[in-house]
Amino acid sequence: MAVINQKGGVGKTTLTMNLAAGLARRMKTLVIDLDPQGTSHAWSGLAAQPLSMQVEHVPQGFRAQLHLTDRGADTAVLLDCPPTLDGETIAAVLRAVDRVLIPVLPSPLDLWSSLRLAEWVEAAQQENPRLEARLLINQLEPRSALSGALEGALREFAIPTLHTAVRRRAIYRSTAMEGITVYEAGRNGAAARAEINAIIDEVLT
Template identity: 30%
Template sequence: MAARIIVVYNQKGGSGKTTTSTNLAGGLGLRGRKTLLVDYDEQGTASIMVANAPDDSPFPASVVNLSRNPKELKRFRDDYEFIVVDCPPAIKSDAPSIALLVADLGIIPVQPSGGNLWAVAEAKKLGVKAQDYNPDLKLRTLANSNRNTSVAKQIFAALAEDEEVPMLRTAIGQRTAYAEAELMGTTVLQIKEAKEAQAEFNALVDEILELVDD
C-alpha cells in the first residue's frame, strides 16, 4: 500500500512547521510505522536538527532533503507507510503546491497574530486550489500556541468556525521542551520530563491517524 503523505505548510516562516513535522514524523515512527521525513526547505532545518541525534538514540524516522528536487517525492511512496513533508514558506517556493497535489492531508500551523492570519488565509487558498486536482486531499489548521490569551481565543475561535478547512482538536503549546528536542535531534516524545508536550503530540498523532489511516 502506498504511503500516506502529510504536508505541513504555511505562507509564513516561524509558524511552527518544522516543530510539527519533526515531532509528527518521529511520533509515527515511535509507534512502529515506517515513516519518512521529507525536508523541502533549502535551509535544511529539519535535516540539520535530525543530524544532532546521538548514535545510541537515532531519530525514529528516515530523513531526506528534496529541496532541489521536490517532484521526486512520489518515488518514495511505495517504500514507507507515512511521509511527512516539512515545507518552506510557500510564498518563496512552489514545493508546497507540488506536494499538496499528491498528499492525503495538508496541515497549516497557526500562530495567533495578524500577520499569521494573512498567511493562513493564503495557505488555505493554496490547499483548496490543490483540491481541484487532488479531490481526496484533506486540509486542517493546527493551533500552535497557548490558547489562554484573549487574542488567541478570538483568532482560534474564528478559525474553528471554518467548515472548508476545519481546525484540528489538538493544540500545541509554547513549551521549552520543543526547543530542547530540536537541540538534541530528537522528539519531545523521547524526553522523559516533557509530559505536557508528550500528551500534545500523542493526541496529535492519534488525530492524524483517525484522518488518514485506513
C-alpha cells in the same frame, strides 16, 4: 502529509519532527525536508542516537512522483515545507499528499496572513479530492484558552481546525537544540508527547 505555511517561525519544522517521531512508533516514517536551509535534516544529524524516523533533504527539484510513489503504502511520509515554496512546487506537493497540516500561531493577524493558503488548498482539492487540510494552532499560551477574536478569525477559513492545540512549551525548544524530539525527553516530555499523540490520532482518523 505536508506541513505547510508560507510564514516562517510558525512551527513547521518542530511539528514535523515531533509528529514524525510519534508516527515512527506506529509505522515506518520518513521526513522529506524541502527547506533549502535543511533545518530538519540538520536536526536529525545532531542527535547522539539515531532518531526513529529517516530524514532526507530534497532542497530543490521536488518531484512528487519520484519522491513519493516508490515508498510503499506502509510508510508515513511527512514533508517539511519552507516558507519560500514557489507556486508550482506547492501545487505538486498538494497533489501528492493525502493530508495537509497548516500550523498557525494563536493571533488573528497571523491567521489572516495565512488565508491565501486556503485558496491554494481548495484549488488542489479539485485535482486531488482525497486531500484533507487542517489548521493546527501552535504555541498556545500555557493554561490560556482561545480568545473570541481568534475563534472568529478561525471561522473565516474554509479549512477546519484540529481540536488539539500545541502549547508553548520550553521542551520543544530544548529538545530541538539536542537534535531529539519530545519522545526522547523522558518525564519532561510527557505532556508534549500526549498532545502530539492526540494530533496524530486526529490526523489519522
